[in-house]
Amino acid sequence: MKVAILGCGAIGGVVARAVRDGEVPGAELVGVVHAERTDPPGLPVLDVEAAIEQADLIVECAGQRALAELGPSIVAAGTDLLVVSVGALADDALLAKLRDTGPGRLHLCSGAIGGLDVLAAAARMGGLSEVRIVTTKKATTLIQKWMDEPAAQRLRTAVEPVELMRAPARAVTAAFPASANVAASVALAVGDWDLVEAAVVADPEAPLTSHVITAEGSAGDYRFEIRNHPSPANPATSGVVPHAVLAAVGRLAAPTGAFA
Structure with missing residues (x-):
């Protein structure tokens, strides 16, 4: 499964490097899409259009505004989308666009919590x-x-x-x-x-x-x-979140024997 990461901060950077390094069986990194002026070292950088064209799954790690702006075009193009910024889905219209229009599928990440x-x-x-x-x-x-x-x-x-x-x-x-x-x-x-x-x-x-x-x-x-524990890179988020994302990517890439 070819994977692109939207956002390359405290969450997206960890996810991108782990996928790049082969830590998620069945997943291959095609690149990251980010808004910073300086490209992250050691990671291929794509624009959104190239990510949609090349990836089977785009992982959103860029925040609620980016999800609202880019998410609908991702699923409309037929690319699956894994959402970390689930708070954006309080907007019922956005949730409907992402969940019901397709043909790309919407997946949600549990992030910092369980149960x-x-x-x-x-x-x-x-x-x-x-x-x-x-x-x-x-x-x-x-x-x-x-x-x-x-x-x-x-x-x-x-x-x-x-x-x-x-x-x-x-x-x-x-x-x-x-x-x-x-x-x-x-x-x-x-x-x-x-x-x-x-x-x-x-x-x-x-x-x-x-x-x-x-x-x-x-x-x-x-x-x-x-x-x-808070993330050392961004205390506003929990350090476990990128690893929850990686677990979710792993389930989508090789779902056999994994909890749904």
Whole structure:
């Protein structure tokens, strides 16, 4: 399977080099598409059109805006698309374009969390009555462009945890696009953006990024707690994310014997 990577930052760079080095059986890197002025060393660089033409699968690691701008043309051309920035799919129109128009297929990466298969099964069995996710990150990584300077300074100088937002997953995903892909993943798994309540907590002393997911329904009660080390290259994301992407690419390249 020929693979192109869209984005070559803290996630895409790791993924591209691992595929290039043969670490994913059945996958071959054709190149990376990136927006930086300087090309990444040791990696072939393509424009989007060449990536669509040459790749069987394009892996999106470039953020929500890039996915919205480029994703529809990728699947419309018949190339499969693996999405990391699932928060962008809070836009129902974009999700419909990527999922329903084809002929390229849409695949989603679980990223920094697990348990999505169980939540999806429970939702299918009899529905879920409550679903919550609380994401806690180091305070300075949660500063957003929409915040005024006093709010940003509050996070820079925080000495105790601060809950920044608690709202339906769609609203939290829009407010924290680089930090709330996990909330979007939970909402997509259970099939209900309005059911999932998401909270974002800024903790100046947080050594790890944590996600606590709880759900209740006729199938049972569930609680998952995930605690990830931040990426050394970008503390706003978890270091495990590129490896979740590589696992997903591996399942698509050689699916025999792998969990679906």
